[in-house]
Amino acid sequence: MxxxxxxxxxxxxxxxxxxxxxxxxxxxxxxxxxxxxxxxxxxxxxxxxxxxxxxxxxxxxxxxxxxxxxxxxxxxxxxxxxxxxxxxxxxxxxxxxxxxxxxxxxxxxxxxxxxxxxxxxxxxxxxxxxxxxxxxxxxxxxxxxxxxxxxxxxxxxxxxxxxxxxxxxxxxxxxxxxxxxxxxxxxxxxxxxxxxxxxLEQPAPPTRAFAGRLAQPLRYGENPHQRAAFYTDGSDRPGVATARQVQGKELSYNNINDTDAAFELVSEFAHRAGHAGGAACVIVKHANPCGVATGDTLRDAYVRAFDCDRTSAYGGIVAVNQPLDGPAAEAICEIFTEVVIAPGADAAALKCFAAKPNLRLLLTDALADPAAPGLSLRQVAGGLLVQDRDADLLDEGALRVVTKRSPTPAERADLLFAWTVAKHVKSNAIVYARGGATVGIGAGQMSRVDSTRIAARKAADMAEALGLDASPAKGAVVASDAFFPFPDGLITAAEAGATAVIQPGGSLRDQAVIDAADAAGLAMLFTGRRHFRH
Known part of the structure; x- marks a missing residue:
């Protein structure tokens, strides 16, 4: 040379x-x-x-x-x-x-x-x-x-x-x-x-190649001893990769990962029946939603999401499904927030966020289509796992009432809301919801009954913090991302005050779980779909 x-x-x-x-x-x-x-x-x-x-x-x-x-x-x-x-x-x-x-x-x-x-x-x-x-x-x-x-x-x-x-x-x-x-x-x-x-409709060709273009080198990865960089894949899917960063410090590896999780979930609320045009807010911490809510305004949705788990929301990621306005920005700025991502922001919101120069504000101009096809990749020792991204949207016509009691219209609306959220929670996932807002989330546990208990405990803790007379889990509905393998998880939810459940079904012990629901007076829907998220 x-x-x-x-x-x-x-x-x-x-x-x-x-x-x-x-x-x-x-x-x-x-x-x-x-x-x-x-x-x-x-x-x-x-x-x-x-x-x-x-x-x-x-x-x-x-x-x-x-x-x-x-x-x-x-x-x-x-x-x-x-x-x-x-x-x-x-x-x-x-x-x-x-x-x-x-x-x-x-x-x-x-x-x-x-x-x-x-x-x-x-x-x-x-x-x-x-x-x-x-x-x-x-x-x-x-x-x-x-x-x-x-x-x-x-x-x-x-x-x-x-x-x-x-x-x-x-x-x-x-x-x-x-x-x-x-x-x-x-x-x-x-x-x-x-x-x-x-x-050629070949989902598993004999050789696959993947490529990305450097968007930015990162100071480090999940931990300071890990080198990292962020690459884009050339697609125009709205999200963290295509967003404009209006202000704030450089995004970190964890910021990007968590912001993606928040935006993908909040984008569901532009497409799900009953929520088109309605305000929605998602707060994420460590890739799991800790609060999700809908509301008449973005401020209302944010406050309701925040009240699900105020402790975890500190230093979290906030995603909304509508352009930010002044009242929503003021509420978000009341605590320390790492990243806010939204389709847009008005002048009042931009002025409010400007007073928090370290807050990272990302604007996407659009929401992501949750039904759009795409691939999900994960590296394992010696190889890559490649699958379709989970673009499945709930087919309400395929829902089955399997209990003696059918859910009320209000319960049904909350069941659909909770199911949407559970799809984006790490498995085993349990979501308690009431009135279009999460009130308790149990994520990432090895046992589904433990997730059920954690979600109920989160609801009880917030009741105490908010000075409520009773846990918001009382009268709430519950979504489970996969079937209950035993009645114990469902019984735990019933003891916490839940009135209705949505789950995929498909367990060998489905009938025992249905019997437990009937005994507790719960309504239960089977979706026939599972949403594991690892």
Whole structure:
């Protein structure tokens, strides 16, 4: 590898995205760099008054097959791959009249954008770039001598580099650009293979590739001794990855994880029957909701969510399903809150939050569609677990009343609310709800009966803190993310004062659980769906 700065004497430029092209080429021309180019790129450069040599002149072959073949030629790849310090390579270039190429500037056909706009199969296939990735890989492999640029965002750094190095690039810069280049081709191939698997309806192709683009390096991960970074996947799904951060400190690893959990849950309340247009608020701590409520206003929804568990809400994440207003912002700012995420915010809300400069405010402009398809990934030792994201929405027509007593309309509304929340609580999950607000949440326990007891205890604790005469669990409904394997959990809920239950059913002991519900006078619905969340 060349250990000193390498001068740029000849460049090949062939780009789909013309951003920054004229300024880059002008800077090269000012240094006397010969520019080779193709098709539309060459035409734009000439229009800008720059001298360009056609690749076809170098190869001695015309572009053909509607542009599918233009740079796939030994006179191009030889110029990219030849090691300058190897006498045999230098001799081969001389013998075959192949010019050295010191700089490659290529960005690829807009395949991802073509897929994103819903283009047909054949149109997507035509946007699969062949020559571009081949040249990028060649130049990146030979980064000891060749500089490769694959992103217009890297042009300013390159121009600064050649300014400081007198028209050359250092080995460190070339290595950094090679890393970016291989990352780009890997991401491009991943996008193609992912699209093809979807187009062919192959949920488990023999090989899968996943790619992300760096959104921000993070100070550390879950703990200070863990290195971390945040990557986006290129999708336009509203949420923490696409939000605008209006104010506050840099997001941490845990902030991002918890904010995603909060926003995904609050987005359910723009889509669930009976709540379209209604205000909803979610407060999350350590990826679990500690308070969820609906209300006539965002302030009302926030206060009701806060009253579910005031202790856990301190230092939590707040998500709402409507643009923030002044009264809601004032209520949120009464305690320390790490992050607030919302579809928008009015001037009064922005002014209120500005007085809390450390509070991170994220605006998304829209809610996420909970029914939208997508993948969920988790790494395990030696592999990846890949599944569809849990995009299942409750089919109310599939609900079964399995007890002697049917739920009242008020109970039914609360059962649907509690079921929506339970879907987003770590298993084993138990949610007590009343009047469109959670009053007790039991999360992440090894035993379902323990989750039931914890949720009831949370409700009793808040009754004491709020000076209530009785626990809000009395008269509440209960949702369980999976079936009760024994009657004990249901009996515990009944003893806490619950009047109705919603659960998937499907246990070998369903009848024993139904009998216990009947004995306690509870109404119970079976959904036929489970929502484990680990």
């Amino acid at each position: 060349t250990a000193h700065p390498t001068p740029i004497r000849r460049a090949l430029i062939s780009v789909s995205d013309k951003t920054g092209l004229d300024a880059l080429a002008a800077a090269l021309a000012a240094r006397g760099v010969e520019v080779l180019s193709t098709g539309g790129t060459a035409a734009q450069l000439r229009k800008a008054g720059l001298s360009v040599r056609d690749v076809a002149e170098v190869t001695g072959s015309p572009e053909m097959l509607d542009g599918r073949v233009k740079t796939l030629h030994p006179r191009i790849h030889g110029g990219l791959l030849a090691r300058r310090a190897d006498p045999a390579h230098v001799a081969a270039l001389r013998d075959h009249g192949i010019p050295e190429i010191d700089l490659l500037v290529v960005n690829l056909y807009p395949f991802e954008a073509t897929v994103a706009r819903g283009a047909g199969y054949d149109d997507c296939v035509e946007m699969i770039d062949i020559g571009g990735p081949a040249m990028i890989r060649a130049a990146a492999k030979n980064h000891g001598d060749v500089t490769v640029l694959t992103d217009p965002a890297d042009y300013p750094a390159f121009l600064e580099e050649i300014e400081h190095q007198g028209g050359a690039t250092t080995p460190a810069f070339r290595r950094a650009m090679a890393l970016a280049a291989f990352g780009r081709t890997a991401a491009y191939d991943a996008a193609v293979s992912t699209w093809l698997a979807s187009a």
